[in-house]
Amino acid sequence: MKTDIEIAQEAEMLPIGEVAKPYGIPADDLELYGKYKAKLSDELLEKIKDKPDGKLVLVTAINPTPAGEGKTTTSVGLGEALGYMGKNAILALREPSLGPCFGIKGGAAGGGYAQVVPMEDLNLHFTGDFHAITSANNLLAALLDNHIHQGNELRIDTRQIVWKRCLDMNDRALRNIVVGLGAKADGFVREDHFVITVATEIMAILCLAEDMEDLKARLAKIIVAYDYDGNPVTAGQLQAVGAMAALLKDAIKPNLIQTLTHTGAIVHGGPFANIAHGCNSVRATKTALKLADIVVTEAGFGADLGAEKFFDIKCRMAGLKPDAVVLVATVRALKYNGGVAKSDLAAENLDALAKGICNLEKHIENLQKYGVPIVVTLNSFVTDTPAEHAFIRDFCEKRGCEFALSEVWEKGAKGGVALAEKVLKTLDEKQSDFAPLYPDDLPLTQKIETVAREIYGANGVTFSPAAARTLKKLTDLGFGQLPVCIAKTQYSLSDDQTKLGRPKDFTVNVREAYVNAGAGFVVAITGAIMTMPGLGKTPAAYGIDVTDDGRITGLF
Secondary structure (H helix, E strand, O other), X not given: OOOHHHHHHHOOOOOHHHHHHHHOOOHHHEEEOOOOOEEEXXXXXXXXXXXXXXXXXXXXXXXXXXOOOOHHHHHHHHHHHHHHOOOOEEEEEOOOOHHHHHOOOOOOOEEOOEEEEOXXXXXXXXXXXXXXXXXXXXXXXXXXXXXXXXXXXXXXXXXXXXOOEEEOOOOHHHOOEEEOXXXXXXXXXXXXXXXXXXXXXXXXXXXXXXXXXXXXXXXXXXXXXXXXXXXXXXXXXXXXXXXXXXXXXXXXXXXXXEEOOOOEEEEOOOOOOOOOOOEOOHHHHXXXXXXXXXXXXXXXXXXXXXXXXXXXXXXXXXXXXXXXXXXEEOHHHHHHHOOOOHHHOOOOOHHHHHHHOHHHHHHHHHHHOOOXXXXXXXXXXXXXXXXXXXXXXXXXXXXXXXXXXXXXXXXXXXXXXXXXXXHHHHHHHOOOOXXXXXXXXXXXXXXXXXXXXXXXXXXXXXXXXXXXXXXXXXXXXXXXXXXXXXXXXXXXXXXXXXXXXXXXXXXXXXXXXXXXXXXXXXXXXXXXOOOOOOOOOOXXXXXXXXXXXXXXXXXX
16 A cells, blocks of 8 residues: 555645646736646735635534544545536645654644645745744744843843744754853853744644735734733834745745645645644635635644634634635544544444443534534545444434545545535535634633633632733733633543543633734643743654655655
8 A cells, every 4th residue: 555655745736836726827927836836925815815716615623543544635636526527626734843743743734645745845845934923933032032132122031032033843842941151151041932833823823814915913912921010022012024024025925836636635724733723824714715706725633622622722713714614533442432442443342432422412512502514424445334324424414514425545635525515515505604713702710610610510620820910911911801721632622531422521821821822822832832832752754765766755
């Protein structure tokens, strides 16, 4: 059986100009990065702004397990299937981070015969967007430390610096560091920290900004520290905005590539959903809605994280109204939630399936709270049995959800026809009554409690003294109207990754909070979640190589 990278490397890609033609994108509006990648020009976005919007379909999933779910694979396969059926469809996806690519998760180009290509480019440096974000972030950090070194005119309290440096790689040794060691000319000695690039506020800002004007306005609002009187100090006050915007000038433009069957894919931005807001850029999604009749997008990890943030942050800010949701599950993952060891998942086990399907049940209930019609799809594995499929189909249909089997990993576009048909049926016959989970004027602590109770199923929330003080201070500073972005483990509905299925009688523990004033949301850190991940004992990097003729191997 061929690996994902072998399938991708054997694909016959079309020149990106040919991929763009069915969407009415002129060659002059493509800024080429070789033959198969291009950025979409600002002029194109201006030309199409008055066109009617297509339908927006979100793909989300149950909580991830070591058994695998295949959310991106399903997204890509659905886009391929819609194209195969003659529909004008396009994908709007996130860019992969180098951290998980070289860590344990691998890349994010899909899998099997449902991939976006060029796969190696996408999973590595792509068009340099993440490097630009990293550079802009660290420029701001350098300007901050330089300001302190040059006399500290803004009276920055070095004990209250909140801006962190970043790197798009898993590196636990950089979580907590000391900078400024050495001679007096080497800067002011202080404790500092690194986060992974995809968790930075600049990544969030890039993904939520409407245009360059909005980008610069958001950058100016970034709070980097507090002064001795407790007042916020911003990037605007540090005179950093123009230079940061210059670094992000090209990164703000959406990227166009293709699937294995030449359906267009706008891939732009890539915040993690467990520690950030988990959605591709607003610009990419809105551009896609003007170019195609159906847009397939995704949000990271399970619906308790990605979908919640897609609805409550991205859709709220951008005025988006999703028309349908596809909820991805696998038989294997549900059995794993039912207590079956990973080594035993191939065997039919209806008892474990009946026990573990409560995880799917909770995600269905959560999505129904947003008023968006749901299609549940099973990403099929060869070890699945007809009895297991029938059990899940019956379970979903009894809860008012359409159901379809997806075989896109094995069969590509043809394997997604059944799912595409159910999505089209849902778009034609069901009305979306989308609304966010909570109103803007709800206090910050109550917003966090609402998500914890309604989406996670918690009994309540506890706040550390530091988090409680911060949330009060942020409210006093005028940030109480903002939505909340909860950083939580992706592996459980709770904040304890060991609690599988549908945990009961638990409390969510918020240990830290801060505001991303430029992005426009308040972050609450729960449990043991880290904003700079680490590498595992056997990272994926061990298996990645380049042959003598320049062919990359080991990416997945």
